Amino acid sequence: MLLYVLVAFALFLCIVHYLINENENAQIIKKIPGPKDVFLIGNALEAMVNPVELFALRRKFAQKHNGIYRFWSYPRSVVNIYTPEDIEAVISSPKHNMKGPMYSFLKPWLWDGLLLSSGLKWHQRRKILTPAFHFNILRQFLTIMEENCSRMLNALEATEGKATDVISLLSEYTLNSICEKVIEDRKRYIKDHEGTDSEEVKAEDDTFMTKKKKKVAMLDLLILAKKDGHIDDVGIQEEVETFMFEGHDTTAGGLTFTLLLLAEHKQIQDKVYKEQEVIFEGSQRPSEIEDLSKMKYLECVIKESLRLYPPVPVISRTIGETLKLSNYTIPKGTMCNIHIYDLHRREVLFNDPLRFDPDRFLPENSVGRHPYAYIPFSAGPRNCIGQKFAMIEMKSALSGILRRFELEPVTRQADVVIPADLVLRTTQPVYINFKKRHTSL
Template identity: 40%
Template sequence: MFIVYVLVLLVVSLSVYERFCRRGRLRAKVPGPTYWPLVGNTLETLIPHDKLFIYLRTLNKKYGDVVGFGALDIVAINIYNPNDIEKILSSTKYIEKQQPYTFLRGWLGEGLLTSYGKKWQRRRKLLTPAFHFNILRRFFRTFEEETEELLKKVEAEVSNERTDIGKLISNMTLKAVCKTAMGTSMNEGIQALSAKYFDAIQNLGAILVRRICTLWLFVDFTYQFTSYARKEQKILKDLHGFTRDVIRQRKTYLKQNPSILNLDYDDETNKKGRLAMLDLLIQNQNEGGIDDEEIREEVDTFMFRGHDTTSMALTFFIMRLADEPQIQEKIYQEMKSIFGDSDRPATMEDIKEMKYLECCIKESLRIYPSVHYIARYVTEDVELGGYTVPANSIIQIHIYDLHRREDLYPEPERFVPERFSPENCVNRHPYAYIPFSAGPRNCIGQKFAMLEMKTLVSSILRKYRLEPVTRHKDIVFVSELVLRSRDPIYVKFCSR
C-alpha cells in the first residue's frame, strides 16, 4: 500500500510540476484541445489512420493558427500561418530536427533528411552539384526511356475498364531513380526486391505514425520491447537490402569503368562534368570522406524521397486530370501547339514550353502535397502568432492545411491551375505554397521531380485520354509519412 501512495504522490507531483513550470505555463497559454495531466493529447490520436487524418484537419479550424499539442515534457506547436511558417523555415537558427525524425534514423540514419548542424551542411554541400541543370539534362534521357516503357504498359491497359494507377507509376519512378541518381540498371535481383520495397515503405510509415501518436511508443526504451519494433526490424532488412544491392551494383560498374569518377568534361556541353548522386558519394568515400554506412543513409533517403513522394504526386495528379476533362483538354491543346501532329519525343526545350502543364502540376501539388507535414526543433524561445513558444519545442507545419487556407486560395478544393500563372503569383506570400518545403532545408530534388512529372504526364496525354473511375471527392486520406489514399486509385485510359 505504501508503494501505491508513493506512486500516486509521484504522479501528482509530476503533473503539478509539468503544468506550473515555465514550459507548462507557456504551453497552457497556447490554444488547443484539452491537455490531460501527463498523457497530454495522446488520447485523441489513438484512432485509425484515416480518422486521425480527419481529426488533424479540425485543429486549425477550431483553435486558430497556433495550436498546442504534446504530452509529458514534450511541447509540440502546430502552426498554419505563412508568416509564422516563414519565421521558422527561412532561418538557419531553426534547421534542427528531433522527434519525429529521430524515429526514422533506424531506416535513414543521419542522412540529409534527418541530420542537422555541420553534418547536414557538409552533406548538402556535397550533394547539391548532383542536381545541377547539366545533370538533369542527362537524366531527361532516362525519363524519356522509362516513359516509353510505361506507355507500353498503358497500351495493354486500354481495353480494361480501370487501371490501378499507383502500381503502374510507382514501378516507373523507382526505376527512374535507380537509373538516374543511382546510375543502376535495375538487374533481375533488384527488380525482385522492388515489390517488397513498395510494401515496406508503406508498412513502415504506418508504424512510425502510430509511434508518434502513442505515448508509450514515443520512448525508445519501451518501444524496443513491442511488436511494432520487431516488425520495423523486419521491414528495415528489406529496405536496407534493396539499397545495399543498388550501391553494390554501382560500385562494381565503377570498378570496371574507373574513368567515370575522373570525368573532366561533359561531351555535350563541353563544360566541366558533374557526377550523379551515388557516384559523388562513392568518389567522396574513395577520398576518405564518408564510409559505407553513410552512403547507405543518403541512398535510402533519396530512394524514399525521390521515388515515393513523386509516385504519389503523379498518382493524385493523373487521377485529378481524369476528373477534370476541360483542364485535361487544355493540356492536350498545349501539347498540340508544341508538337503538332508529330509523335517525336519531347526535348528539354519542349518541356520549358509546357507552361500550362506546369501550372497544373503546381495546383495538384497544392491540393495533394506529397510531403504534407514537416517539423523543426527550436532550441530557444520563439514568438509565433503572439505566443511565446518555449525552447526545446517541436514546431509542426501542416502543409496540407496551409495549402487549403481560404484566405490564400479561394474555393481551395477547386482545381484552378490559373492560380499559378505569373500574374497571380506576384502578390502571394512566399511561404503560402511550400510543397517542397522552403528555406535552407528545402527539397534538393524538386527540379528533378518537376522534370520527371512533366515528361511523364505530357507523354501520356499526347497518346491517351483519361476518364475518371476514382473521383477526387471520394478519396479517403490516411496519416502516413507521405500523403496517401486509404484505397487504390483507378483511372481508365482511352486511346486518342
C-alpha cells in the same frame, strides 16, 4: 487504513500532475489554443486513434484554430503551425533546422543522411550533393525518364478499356527513373569479358563507365567526396538510401493526384493536351528539355495539384531557441509541426481553396503571394534538393501520358481516404481509365 492509502495515492497523483503539467514550460505551451487537457495525461488521448482518424483530426483542429494550436502530453510539447509568417520564422532560420522526433523511425533505414542529419554534417552533405541537381546535369537524366515513360505507356496500352491502378504503375516508373541498374550492368559487362586481358577489360570498362556517367552523377560526386575525405562508405549508403526514399514515393504520389484531378476535370485536361499539340505538332517523339520548358500550363497544373495534395503533408522541426509564433512564446526544444496540407487550403491565402484551378499559378495571379504560402517542396535552407528533378520527371510522364491517352475518371476526389503518414497516400488504389487518342483536338 484503506482510505488513508487512497488519499495518499490521490495526493501523490496530484503532485505528479502539478510537477509535469503545471511547470513553467507546460504553462507557456498551454497558453496556446489546443484540445482540452485531461488530468495527468494532458492531450495524449487525442492521438490514440487510427491513422485515418488522426489525419481527419488534424484537419478539424486546423479549421477550429487560427493558424496555430498546440498538443501537450508530458514530456512532449508540440506546436502546430500553418501560417506563412510563422512558417518562415521557423524554416528560414538555421537555428531551427534540426528535424523533429517524428522522423526517428526512419533512422534504422536512412541513418544520418541529408534528410535526418543536422548542423555541420547536414551542411557538408548538402554542399557535396547540390551540384548533382544542377540543371545541366538534370537534363541528362531526361533520356532515362523518357525510356521509362515509354515502357509505362506500353503497359498502359495493354490496360485500355479497364480501370487501371495508377499508384502501382507510377511507383514503378519513379523507382526505375531513380534506380538505373548501373552497378548490375557493370558487373554483367565484366562477367561477359571473363578471360580477357585484365588491362584490356579495365580500359574498356572505364570507357563503359564514362558512357554511363550521366546516369550516376550523384554517385560520382559522393565517390569523389570520399576520395577527398569528406564522406565514407556509410555516408554514401546514407545518401543513396535517402534519395531513393525522398524521390520515389513523393513523386509517384504527386503524379497520382495530378492524374486523378485531370481525369475529373475534362476541360483542364483538354487545355493541357492542346498545349502538348502545339509543342509536339501531333508527334509521339520523346520530350526534350526544351519541350519541357514550353509546358507553361502543365506546370501550373502540377503546381495546383501539389497545392491540394502536397506529397509531404507535414514537416517537423525542433525549435532551437525561444521564439515568438503568432504572438505566443515557443520554448527551446519544442517540436514544431508545419502543416503544409492545411497551409495550402487556407481561404485567406487561396480563394475557394478546395477548387482545382491551375490559373492560380499563372504569373499574373502569383504576384504578391507570400513566398511561404506555397511550399510543396518545403522552403528555406532545408528545401527539397530534388525539386527540379521531380518537376522534370512529372512533366515527362504527364506529357507522354496525355499525348497518347484521354483520362476518364473512375476514382474521384470524393472517394479518396487519406491516412496520417510521412508521405501523402491513399488507403485504397486510385483507378483511372486510359482511352487511347486517335485524333487531335
